[in-house]
Amino acid sequence: MTQAITTPNEGKTSTVKGLKCKECGAEYEAKAIHVCEFCFGPLEVAYDYDALRRSVTRETIQAGPNSIWRYRAFLPVETENPIDVGTGMTPLVRANRLARRLGLKKLYIKNDAVNMPTLSFKDRVVSVALTRARELGFTTVSCASTGNLANSTAAIAAHAGLDCCVFIPADLEAGKVLGTLIYGPTVMAVQGNYDQVNRLCCEVANTQGWGFVNINLRPYYSEGSKTLGYEVAEQLGWELPDHIVAPLASGSLFTKIYKGFQEFINVGLVADKSVRFSGAQADGCSPIAQAFRENRDFVQPVKPSTIAKSIAIGNPADGIYALEVARKTGGNIESVNDAEIVEGMKLLAETEGIFTETAGGTTIAVLKKLVEAGKIDPEETTVVYITGNGLKTQEAVQGYIGEPLTIEPKLDSFERALERSRTLERLDWQQVLV
Amino acid sequence: MTQAITTPNEGKTSTVKGLKCKECGAEYEAKAIHVCEFCFGPLEVAYDYDALRRSVTRETIQAGPNSIWRYRAFLPVETENPIDVGTGMTPLVRANRLARRLGLKKLYIKNDAVNMPTLSFKDRVVSVALTRARELGFTTVSCASTGNLANSTAAIAAHAGLDCCVFIPADLEAGKVLGTLIYGPTVMAVQGNYDQVNRLCCEVANTQGWGFVNINLRPYYSEGSKTLGYEVAEQLGWELPDHIVAPLASGSLFTKIYKGFQEFINVGLVADKSVRFSGAQADGCSPIAQAFRENRDFVQPVKPSTIAKSIAIGNPADGIYALEVARKTGGNIESVNDAEIVEGMKLLAETEGIFTETAGGTTIAVLKKLVEAGKIDPEETTVVYITGNGLKTQEAVQGYIGEPLTIEPKLDSFERALERSRTLERLDWQQVLV
Numbered sequence: 001m002t003q004a005i006t007t008p009n010e011g012k013t014s015t016v017k018g019l020k021c022k023e024c025g026a027e028y029e030a031k032a033i034h035v036c037e038f039c040f041g042p043l044e045v046a047y048d049y050d051a052l053r054r055s056v057t058r059e060t061i062q063a064g065p066n067s068i069w070r071y072r073a074f075l076p077v078e079t080e081n082p083i084d085v086g087t088g089m090t091p092l093v094r095a096n097r098l099a100r101r102l103g104l105k106k107l108y109i110k111n112d113a114v115n116m117p118t119l120s121f122k123d124r125v126v127s128v129a130l131t132r133a134r135e136l137g138f139t140t141v142s143c144a145s146t147g148n149l150a151n152s153t154a155a156i157a158a159h160a161g162l163d164c165c166v167f168i169p170a171d172l173e174a175g176k177v178l179g180t181l182i183y184g185p186t187v188m189a190v191q192g193n194y195d196q197v198n199r200l201c202c203e204v205a206n207t208q209g210w211g212f213v214n215i216n217l218r219p220y221y222s223e224g225s226k227t228l229g230y231e232v233a234e235q236l237g238w239e240l241p242d243h244i245v246a247p248l249a250s251g252s253l254f255t256k257i258y259k260g261f262q263e264f265i266n267v268g269l270v271a272d273k274s275v276r277f278s279g280a281q282a283d284g285c286s287p288i289a290q291a292f293r294e295n296r297d298f299v300q301p302v303k304p305s306t307i308a309k310s311i312a313i314g315n316p317a318d319g320i321y322a323l324e325v326a327r328k329t330g331g332n333i334e335s336v337n338d339a340e341i342v343e344g345m346k347l348l349a350e351t352e353g354i355f356t357e358t359a360g361g362t363t364i365a366v367l368k369k370l371v372e373a374g375k376i377d378p379e380e381t382t383v384v385y386i387t388g389n390g391l392k393t394q395e396a397v398q399g400y401i402g403e404p405l406t407i408e409p410k411l412d413s414f415e416r417a418l419e420r421s422r423t424l425e426r427l428d429w430q431q432v433l434v
Numbered sequence: 435m436t437q438a439i440t441t442p443n444e445g446k447t448s449t450v451k452g453l454k455c456k457e458c459g460a461e462y463e464a465k466a467i468h469v470c471e472f473c474f475g476p477l478e479v480a481y482d483y484d485a486l487r488r489s490v491t492r493e494t495i496q497a498g499p500n501s502i503w504r505y506r507a508f509l510p511v512e513t514e515n516p517i518d519v520g521t522g523m524t525p526l527v528r529a530n531r532l533a534r535r536l537g538l539k540k541l542y543i544k545n546d547a548v549n550m551p552t553l554s555f556k557d558r559v560v561s562v563a564l565t566r567a568r569e570l571g572f573t574t575v576s577c578a579s580t581g582n583l584a585n586s587t588a589a590i591a592a593h594a595g596l597d598c599c600v601f602i603p604a605d606l607e608a609g610k611v612l613g614t615l616i617y618g619p620t621v622m623a624v625q626g627n628y629d630q631v632n633r634l635c636c637e638v639a640n641t642q643g644w645g646f647v648n649i650n651l652r653p654y655y656s657e658g659s660k661t662l663g664y665e666v667a668e669q670l671g672w673e674l675p676d677h678i679v680a681p682l683a684s685g686s687l688f689t690k691i692y693k694g695f696q697e698f699i700n701v702g703l704v705a706d707k708s709v710r711f712s713g714a715q716a717d718g719c720s721p722i723a724q725a726f727r728e729n730r731d732f733v734q735p736v737k738p739s740t741i742a743k744s745i746a747i748g749n750p751a752d753g754i755y756a757l758e759v760a761r762k763t764g765g766n767i768e769s770v771n772d773a774e775i776v777e778g779m780k781l782l783a784e785t786e787g788i789f790t791e792t793a794g795g796t797t798i799a800v801l802k803k804l805v806e807a808g809k810i811d812p813e814e815t816t817v818v819y820i821t822g823n824g825l826k827t828q829e830a831v832q833g834y835i836g837e838p839l840t841i842e843p844k845l846d847s848f849e850r851a852l853e854r855s856r857t858l859e860r861l862d863w864q865q866v867l868v
Contacts, residue, residue, distance in 0.1 A: 090520070097595055117787055158787040175828060183783045203845045391823070394608065394609060397612065405621065407624055421620055
């Protein structure tokens with residue numbers, strides 16, 4: 001029997017049983033709390049999987065909207081009218097040209113660089129968090145962000161008519177700042193790194209009565225990332241891949257893709273299968289990769305210094321859980337330097353026509369490194385998660401992708417320029433051949 | 435009986451009858467030509483609608499892919515394996531907050547700011563053009579572009595493994611230049627305006643043997659815009675709206691949405707209905723709006739000067755056809771100045787969480803102007819086409835959307851900043867009330 005949460009306003013039911021501490025198992029009502037009173041462990045949403053098994057089929061999902069809300073039964077909300085701005089169901093692109101370049105046989109890109117509305121996977125978690133925030137009665141929403149989350153919170157709050165105040169590090173990329181301001185929220189630019197922003201927000205959450213999507217609403221928020229698991233399973237024809245590669249910031253995304261796969265197995269939507277989970281970090285902020293390499297079971301915080309700002313979390317909240325997932329599935333966690341990140345962005349753009357931000361460049365560069373080290377089998381069906389759009393981190397590639405050839409609007413000016421560029425290309429090839 | 439085009443390689447059939455001159459009706463084979471030999475009129479693709487009526491139903495469309503290729507039978511290609519990178523099926527968002535602000539009752543935004551892969555409606559026309567280019571044997575593709583088209587051609591060519599050379603005006607927005615270079619094409623930055631770029635490309639098309647998507651492949655390319663009509667009809671539950679508002683650059687998009695609606699009526703997929711077509715231009719490049727205002731049946735070319743660079747075509751190829759559509763449907767063509775364009779961008783972002791580029795700001799500002807002038811009935815179901823993403827034209831809003839509040843990572847620094855911002859807000863309101 002489903003233990004249903006109901007609110008007087010709506011009378012809707014959900015399959016959520018409540019919150020549960022990931023460490024000690026203590027149970028809580030599904031309110032705006034995120035830390036266990038007893039052991040300070042993180043709280044996670046618990047579901048009635050028997051009810052899900054009885055009520056959800058591939059057909060009920062396929063009959064749902066073309067967005068993350070087709071998986072509403074697996075998401076921690078009560079309403080049947082969630083905030084749906086078309087988020088999710090991004091393409092799973094068969095990446096044949098990149099695969100050939102790397103020597104893989106069956107490679108897919110899950111492309112959240114074109115997620116709606118703000119072009120990153122954060123639209124998934126924010127759609128869930130703000131829907132829940134509204135249910136819990138919040139009128140102002142907030143977040144501590146490295147950029148993408150601020151874009152998404154501001155945009156979806158605007159659509160939903162919620163007041164919004166976001167916190168970002170003061171040194172963010174211009175596109176991320178402007179891509180937040182445009183929606184008209186209050187923007188607090190904090191002179192410090194993300195970890196300092198986050199600490200400040202924990203204090204503010206205690207004093208202002210706001211819904212912080214990644215603090216007091218974190219248990220609901222983080223569940224949104226499970227949809228990146230569900231969608232890949234559905235898009236592969238209700239099958240799981242052999243190996244996934246995803247970026248690691250707080251570690252939450254990684255563990256929630258895992259949870260998504262496990263839930264689909266659990267309720268019988270896909271066949272049981274072990275999937276290897278590999279994670280990507282930037283050298284300049286690689287606390288989880290360092291712990292993996294050194295075989296530690298704790299994560300030592302670091303001070304971030306990398307162009308991959310959206311994943312530059314020096315003290316990752318879910319770092320140990322990400323470690324655990326990589327280890328128990330036989331995956332790896334690797335890091336790459338800033339030059340490799342830029343090369344990763346270019347490689348994906350030139351082979352697949354996908355322009356990703358630095359986080360995606362990190363993931364592609366780690367994919368390449370893992371293949372070269374023999375840590376991804378060419379026969380494995382591999383899915384790489386691209387989580388954000390390159391138009392937001394233009395600074396990272398400026399100066400590394402060449403320049404246009406400036407010409408006059410005359411045929412002979414064009415022909416001379418074309419000849420010059422072909423000569424340069426030939427010289428490039430000669431260098432390659434030498 | 436369908437007059438099928440077949441190629442030895444594939445043996446696929448299509449419902450395309452050939453090309454037909456829009457002016458004199460002369461017929462041609464479906465090759466890489468775009469101008470009538472007899473009267474110099476533009477060529478357009480002709481279909482066998484009897485065959486379409488027999489073979490296409492709502493169900494066959496819905497069983498197709500979640501992209502423009504679900505309408506393949508209405509598109510001028512032969513292959514059953516088109517270049518499909520997830521283009522199309524962008525959200526049709528019910529814009530309640532914007533509607534309330536403007537005093538409308540049923541307003542929708544067709545949001546191609548999140549089209550795949552390069553965040554503008556151009557991905558539709560380029561997906562069709564490059565699929566056809568491949569069928570016609572081209573190995574290098576090209577275009578004359580105001581920016582979005584260059585992004586799209588370079589990205590989709592990269593995915594498809596075609597060589598690519600694009601032509602842009604040298605003074606384009608940084609995001610559009612970088613958002614092309616990243617895919618590794620040859621980029622020719624022409625010192626002149628779009629109309630000069632276009633004239634140069636017409637010469638190059640005659641000398642290089644390349645497939646120019648919007649020149650020698652234009653009849654195929656432009657058909658891709660029909661999908662913006664089909665999708666709206668399908669997303670409204672197989673019904674047409676009462677009124678549409680779309681930006682006008684060359685005028686092609688406008689006329690092809692019209693063609694899309696007419697085709698759906700013609701083959702019985704939607705009920706017959708008259709839809710009013712209204713067009714939007716920027717004051718700094720409004721040759722079609724001027725002709726409309728002055729009740730002329732010819733379009734006088736102008737020299738563009740506006741921040742809305744993506745629609746700054748001073749000599750619009752399909753201007754007279756756009757005029758004709760607006761007139762015969764009882765619509766209007768209006769223009770707005772650069773300040774109104776920026777306000778339009780902000781209005782859409784603040785009410786609906788959609789960040790559009792200058793072209794979209796133009797369309798929203800014209801929508802507002804038409805409503806205020808009583809030219810859109812509040813009872814009409816109105817669809818506004820947003821065709822591109824604001825991250826590509828950041829220059830346009832920089833300096834007009836405020837600044838973040840810079841604070842130290844301390845609670846009291848935050849609280850002081852919040853108090854200041856609330857005081858400013860109160861002062862703003864007092865000014866409004868005075």
